Amino acid sequence: MNPVLRGAAIYIFLLIIFRIMGKRSLSETTTFDFILLLIVSEVTQQALVGEDNSLTAAFVLIITLVTLDLFFSFLKDHFKIFGKLVEGTPLVVVEKGKPLKERMKKSRVEDEDIMEAARLNFGLERMEQIKYAVLEKDGSISIIPFERDGKLTS
Amino acid sequence: MARIFHNKANESVTKAKHSLEIDEDEKMHLIGWKIQRIGWALMGLFFILGAIGLFGSGFISNRSIRNNNIIVEYEHFGRYEANTKIVIRFPSDTLSIISIPQLYLNQIKLQQVLPEPKEIKLEKGNYIMFFPGLSEGRLTLYLLPQTTGPVQSTIYINDHPYSINHFIYP
Numbered sequence: 443m444n445p446v447l448r449g450a451a452i453y454i455f456l457l458i459i460f461r462i463m464g465k466r467s468l469s470e471t472t473t474f475d476f477i478l479l480l481i482v483s484e485v486t487q488q489a490l491v492g493e494d495n496s497l498t499a500a501f502v503l504i505i506t507l508v509t510l511d512l513f514f515s516f517l518k519d520h521f522k523i524f525g526k527l528v529e530g531t532p533l534v535v536v537e538k539g540k541p542l543k544e545r546m547k548k549s550r551v552e553d554e555d556i557m558e559a560a561r562l563n564f565g566l567e568r569m570e571q572i573k574y575a576v577l578e579k580d581g582s583i584s585i586i587p588f589e590r591d592g593k594l595t596s
Numbered sequence: 597m598a599r600i601f602h603n604k605a606n607e608s609v610t611k612a613k614h615s616l617e618i619d620e621d622e623k624m625h626l627i628g629w630k631i632q633r634i635g636w637a638l639m640g641l642f643f644i645l646g647a648i649g650l651f652g653s654g655f656i657s658n659r660s661i662r663n664n665n666i667i668v669e670y671e672h673f674g675r676y677e678a679n680t681k682i683v684i685r686f687p688s689d690t691l692s693i694i695s696i697p698q699l700y701l702n703q704i705k706l707q708q709v710l711p712e713p714k715e716i717k718l719e720k721g722n723y724i725m726f727f728p729g730l731s732e733g734r735l736t737l738y739l740l741p742q743t744t745g746p747v748q749s750t751i752y753i754n755d756h757p758y759s760i761n762h763f764i765y766p
């Protein structure tokens with residue numbers, strides 16, 4: 443198969459698969475997710491290269507993937523809806539100390555995931571200390587703690 | 597009272613009130629979650645269909661043709677440049693000649709024949725193999741698809757036709 447078509451097909455397929463899997467699967471927070479990404483990268487390499495170990499095929503594939511990446515970046519910059527479709531948008535999952543359960547359930551975020559981010563970044567102990575928690579586009583969780591004495595808690 | 601955001605299908609999610617400068621787009625999230633669940637169902641279906649052989653190597657892919665005490669077994673579904681085989685079972689000392697069209701072999705490469713034929717010749721666009729006194733009762737043709745899509749052909753075993761149909765995935 444033509445390496446350009448092969449590379450493009452795999453790139454787009456992976457884009458769709460990871461979008462369907464959900465943001466949390468991208469963030470490598472669990473052993474399962476880490477193993478999955480490891481194996482997927484190996485399988486992808488086999489599918490991209492096949493039996494063709496030539497330098498030319500490697501160059502063509504690399505250029506194909508980089509070109510596609512640039513093209514999608516261009517589309518994202520010029521068509522906001524495209525960016526939202528492909529990468530999603532942030533989502534508030536904790537509001538003023540209260541977890542928004544429905545949103546968390548649909549996004550597959552657990553209380554423990556939020557508390558882990560809170561402990562790691564700010565050393566927080568309880569959900570009530572979190573002003574907002576946002577599930578970012580890349581699957582990570584950012585924490586905005588309540589201010590204390592005019593300063594952010596650390 | 598918490599404000600609930602509805603989409604056209606009347607699914608809802610609580611709207612968060614916050615001072616953050618982020619483009620949350622609840623509508624996009626609702627659509628995305630719905631698409632996600634459809635995607636999960638489709639992936640589950642592919643998983644099951646793949647396991648049972650829709651993409652080769654499974655029972656729904658297996659085909660068997662019986663004619664004159666000779667049984668030809670092969671896989672209907674194959675994958676591009678993924679090994680497959682045709683297995684021919686026969687009563688001892690009854691198989692003597694196999695003829696395969698060259699057109700078929702242009703699409704599906706014959707890698708190996710076990711046991712090996714005593715003689716091979718090309719005649720009128722056919723690859724003909726001779727097996728005098730073959731007692732093993734089983735002969736295997738190891739194949740490697742070189743094309744994608746439907747591949748149909750008729751092979752002749754002892755001058756009896758056996759129709760072979762493949763579908764090769766890219």
